[in-house]
Amino acid sequence: MATYREVKGYSIKSVSSDPANIKEGQIWYNSSAKKIKVAPTVSSWSAGGNMNDVSSNSALAMAGTQNAQVQAGGANPSPGLTVEEYDGSSWTTATNMPERFENGTGGGTQTAGLFCGGDVPASEAGGPAPAAQTESFEYDGTNWTAGGDLNTDRTNGGGCGTQTAGLTCGGRQISPSNDPGSVTANTEEYDGSSWTESGDMSTGRFDTSSMCGTQTAAVFFGGRPKDSGSGLTNVEEYNGTSWTAGEAFPEGRVRANASGTQTLAIVFNGQGTAGSQPTNKTTTFSYDGTDFSADAALGTARYAAAGGGGTKTAALNAGGYAPGTAVNTSEEYSSAATTRSVDVS
Numbered sequence: 001m002a003t004y005r006e007v008k009g010y011s012i013k014s015v016s017s018d019p020a021n022i023k024e025g026q027i028w029y030n031s032s033a034k035k036i037k038v039a040p041t042v043s044s045w046s047a048g049g050n051m052n053d054v055s056s057n058s059a060l061a062m063a064g065t066q067n068a069q070v071q072a073g074g075a076n077p078s079p080g081l082t083v084e085e086y087d088g089s090s091w092t093t094a095t096n097m098p099e100r101f102e103n104g105t106g107g108g109t110q111t112a113g114l115f116c117g118g119d120v121p122a123s124e125a126g127g128p129a130p131a132a133q134t135e136s137f138e139y140d141g142t143n144w145t146a147g148g149d150l151n152t153d154r155t156n157g158g159g160c161g162t163q164t165a166g167l168t169c170g171g172r173q174i175s176p177s178n179d180p181g182s183v184t185a186n187t188e189e190y191d192g193s194s195w196t197e198s199g200d201m202s203t204g205r206f207d208t209s210s211m212c213g214t215q216t217a218a219v220f221f222g223g224r225p226k227d228s229g230s231g232l233t234n235v236e237e238y239n240g241t242s243w244t245a246g247e248a249f250p251e252g253r254v255r256a257n258a259s260g261t262q263t264l265a266i267v268f269n270g271q272g273t274a275g276s277q278p279t280n281k282t283t284t285f286s287y288d289g290t291d292f293s294a295d296a297a298l299g300t301a302r303y304a305a306a307g308g309g310g311t312k313t314a315a316l317n318a319g320g321y322a323p324g325t326a327v328n329t330s331e332e333y334s335s336a337a338t339t340r341s342v343d344v345s
Contacts, residue, residue, distance in 0.1 A: 012027055012028060012029050012036065013028050013029065014028070014029045014031050015028055015029070015030060015031065016030070016031050016032050017030065017032060018030060026038065033341075035341045035342070036341070036342040038340055038342055041335060041336065042335070042336065043284075043286075043295050043296040043333070043334070043335035044296045044333070044334060044335075045284075045296055045297070045298050045299055045317075045331045045332065045333050046299075046331065046332055046334070047299065047329070047330075047331060047332075048086070048089070048316065048318070048329075048330035048331055048332045049086065049089050049090040049091055049330060050091070050328045050329055050330065051071070051084055051091045051318055051319055051328040051329075051330065052084060052091055052092075052093055052328070053074070053082045053084065053093070053328070054326055054327070054328040058074060058075050058304045058305070058319055058320050058321050058326050059073065059074055059075035059080075059102040059103045059304050060072065060073055060074050060102075060305070060306035060318070060319050060320075061073055061101070061104045061105055061106035061115050061118070061159070061209070061306060062106050062306040062307070062308060062309050062316075062318075063106040063107055063108045063109060063110065063113035063114065063115070063139070063309075064086075064108075064109050064110035064113065064309050064310075065109070065110075065309055065310040065311075065314070065316075066088065066309055066310040066311075066314040066315060066316045066332060066333075067086075067087060067088030067314075068085075068086070068087065068088070068109070068110040068111075069085065069086040069110055069309040069310075069316055070083060070084070070085050070086075070094065070106075070110045070113055070139060070141075071083070071084050071085075071086070071306045071318060071319065072097055072101060072104075072106065072113075072115050072137075072139070073097060073100075073101035073102045073103075073104060073115070073118060074102055074319075075102040075103065075121075075304075080097075080100040080101055080102045080120075081096040081097045081098075081099075081100060081101070082096065082097075083095060083096055083097060083139075085110060086309075086316065086318070086330070091330075094142075095142060095143060095144060097115075097137060097144055098137065098144050098146070099135065099137075100120050100121075100124065101115065101118045101133075101137070102118050102119060102120075102121075103117075103118045103119050103155045103156045104116060104117045104118025104119075104133070104155070104159075105117055105118075105157055105158060105159025105160075105168050105209060105211075106159060106306075107159050107160050107161045107162060107163070107166050107167070108139075108161070108162045108163040108166070109162070109163075110141060111139075111140060111141035112138075112139075112140065112141075112162070112163040112164075113138065113139035113163060114136065114137075114138055114139075114147065114159075114161070114162070114163040114166045114190065115136065115137045115138075115139070116135070116136035116137070116147070116150055116159065116166070116168055116190075117132065117133055117134070117135075117136075117150060117153070117154045117155055117157055117159070117168060117171060118132075118133050118135075118155050119131055119132050119133055119155035119156075119174065120133065122176065125175065125176055126176050127176055128176060128179060129174055129175060129176050129178075129179035129180070129181070130155065130174055130175075131153075131174065131175045131176065132153040132154050132155040132171070132172065132173050132174050132175065132181070133150075133153055133154075133155065134149040134150040134151075134152070134153045135147075135149060135150075136148060136149065136150060136190070136195070138163055147190070147193070148190070148193050148194040148195055149195070150168070150188055150195050151186075151188060151195055151196075151197055152171075152173070152184060152186045152188065152197075153173055153175075154168070154170070154171030154172065154173060154184060154186070154206075155171055155172055155173075155174065155206070156171055156172050156206040156207050156208070157169060157170040157171025157172075157184075157206060157208075158170050158171075158208060158209060158210070158211030158220050158223075159209070159211060160211050160212050160213050160214065160215075160218050161190070161213075161214055161215040161218070162214075162215070163190075163192065164190075164191065164192035165189075165190070165191070165192075165214070165215040165216075166189065166190035166215065167187070167188070167189055167190070167214075167215045167218055167238070168187070168188050168190075168195075169185075169186065169187040169188070169201055169211070169220065169238075170183070170184060170185065170186075170201060170204060170205045170206055170208075170220070170223060171183075171184055171186075171206045172184070172206040172207075172227075180227040181227070183204040183205060183206050183224075183225060183226055184204050184206075185200040185201040185202070185203065185204035185205075186200055186201075186204075187199060187200060187201060187238070187243070189215055190215075198240075198241065199238075199241055199242040199243060200243070201220070201236055201243050202234075202236055202243055202244075202245065203225060203232065203234050203236070204225065205220075205222075205223030205224060205225055205232060205234070206223060206224060207223055207224040207254045207255055208220075208221070208222055208223035208224070208253075208254055208255060208256060208270070209255075209256070209257055209258075209306075209307070209308075210222050210223070210253065210256040210257055210258040210267050210270065211258055212258040212259055212260050212261065212262075212265050212308055213238075213260075213261050213262040213265075214261070214262075215240060216238075216239060216240035217237075217238070217239065217240070217261065217262040217263075218237070218238040218262060219235065219236070219237050219238070219246065219258070219261075219262045219265060219287070219289075220235065220236045220237075220238070220243075221235050221249050221253065221256065221258055221267045221287075222234070222235075222249055222252065222253035222254060222256055222267070222270070223254060224254045230252050231251070231252030231253045231254040231270075231271065231272065232249075232252055232253075232254075233248045233249040233250070233251065233252050233253075234248070234249070235247060235248060235249050235287075237262055237289075238262075246289075246290075247287075247290055247291055247292060249267070249285070249292065250285060250292050250294075251272060252272065253267070253270045253271070253272060253281065254270055254271050254278075254303075255270045255271050255303040255304045256268065256269055256270025256271075256281070256303070256307075257269055257270070257305060257306070257307025257308050257317060258307070258308055259307065259308035259309060259310055259311065259312065259315035259316075259333070260287075260308075260310075260311050260312035260315070261311075261312070262289060263288060263289030264287075264288060264289070264311075264312040265286070265287045265312055266284055266285065266286050266287070266295060266312055266315060266333065267284070267285050267287065268281075268283070268284040268285075268295075268298060268307065268315075268317060268333070269281055269282070269298055269301070269302050269303060269305055269307065269317060269320070270303050271303045278303075280301035280302065280303055280321075280322065280323040281298075281301055281303070282297045282298040282299070282300070282301045283297060283298075284296055284297060284298065284333070286312065295335075296333070296335075298317065298331055299331055300322050300327065300329060300331065301322055301323060302317070302319075302320035302321060302322035302323070302327065303320055303321055303322075303323070304320045304321050305317055305318060305319050305320025305321075306318050306319050306320070312335065313333075313334065313335040313336060314332075314333065314334060314335075315332070315333040316330060316331075316332055316333070317330060317331045317332075317333070318330035318331075
C-alpha cells in the first residue's frame with residue numbers, strides 16, 4: 001500500500017519569517033508574506049575599484065583574498081616593480097618590489113605573501129629574448145625580503161599555497177641563449193625558506209596562472225604546451241607528491257585565472273586559442289573536483305590578468321589586457337544562496 005508521503009510528497013515548512021541562514025535548494029512558505037520561497041545559488045561578477053597604475057597591470061601575480069589582496073609586478077611598460085593592495089573597494093599603492101617582476105606566480109595572503117619565478121624583458125636580459133628567473137620574494141604587508149631561490153628558472157607558470165607551504169609548477173625556461181625556450185613539467189614545494197623538487201606534471205605547460213588550492217591539494221587548468229601551441233584542455237590534480245589527470249576542461253584556455261580549492265573552484269577569463277588572433281574570454285566555469293559547469297560571465301573579456309584571490313564564492317579579477325590594451329579595471333565574483341519568491345499563479 002502506498003504511503004501518504006509517496007502520494008503527496010514532502011510538505012513545505014511554514015514559517016512567519018524567512019530563515020536567517022538559508023541554504024542552497026531550501027524551500028519554505030512565508031505565512032506573513034503568504035508566498036512560497038526558495039533559495040537558489042546566484043552567481044555574478046560586479047565592478048570593483050580601479051587599480052591606480054594602468055601602465056603595469058598585466059602579467060601580474062597576486063596573493064590574498066577578495067577583500068585583502070596584493071598584486072605585484074607587471075609588464076607593460078613600467079619597471080614592473082609596482083605593488084598595489086585591495087581592501088574590497090579600493091586600491092592603494094604599496095612598497096615596490098626590490099627587483100623587476102613580471103609573469104611570475106603568487107600565493108599566500110596580503111600580509112604573508114610569496115612570489116616567485118617570472119622574467120625580465122629582453123632589453124634587460126641582453127636580448128633578443130626575456131630571461132626566466134629563479135628568485136622568490138616574501139611580503140609581510142609592508143616590506144619585501146628575499147626568499148629561497150627556485151631550483152628551476154621559470155616564467156608564466158602556476159603557483160598557489162602559502163608563504164610557508166608554497167607550490168609552483170610548469171612554466172617556460174627562456175633566455176637570450178634559449179629562445180623560444182623550453183616548457184617544463186617541473187614541480188617545486190616551498191617550506192618558508194627553501195624549495196624542494198617534487199613529482200613532475202604529466203604535461204609541461206606555461207602561459208597560465210589558472211591554478212589554485214594548497215601545497216597538498218592543488219589543481220591546474222589548461223595552459224599551453226609550447227610556444228606555438230593551442231590551449232590545452234588538460235586538468236591535473238596534485239596530492240602533495242604526484243599529479244593525476246582530472247576531468248577535461250570544456251575548452252582550451254591560456255592566460256586564464258582560477259580561484260578556490262581542488263574540489264570547489266572557478267576558472268575564468270583568458271584566451272580560447274593561441275593563434276595570431278586569439279579569442280578573449282568572458283566565460284567562467286565552476287569545478288567541483290569531478291565535473292565542470294558554466295557559471296556567470298565577466299563584464300570584460302581579458303587575459304594575463306591577476307585573478308583568483310579567494311574562494312570559489314568570493315574571487316577577484318584585476319588588470320590584464322582587454323583585448324590588446326592594458327586595463328586597470330577589476331571585477332568581483334560572488335556566489336551565494338539567495339531568497340526568491342515563487343509565482344504559483
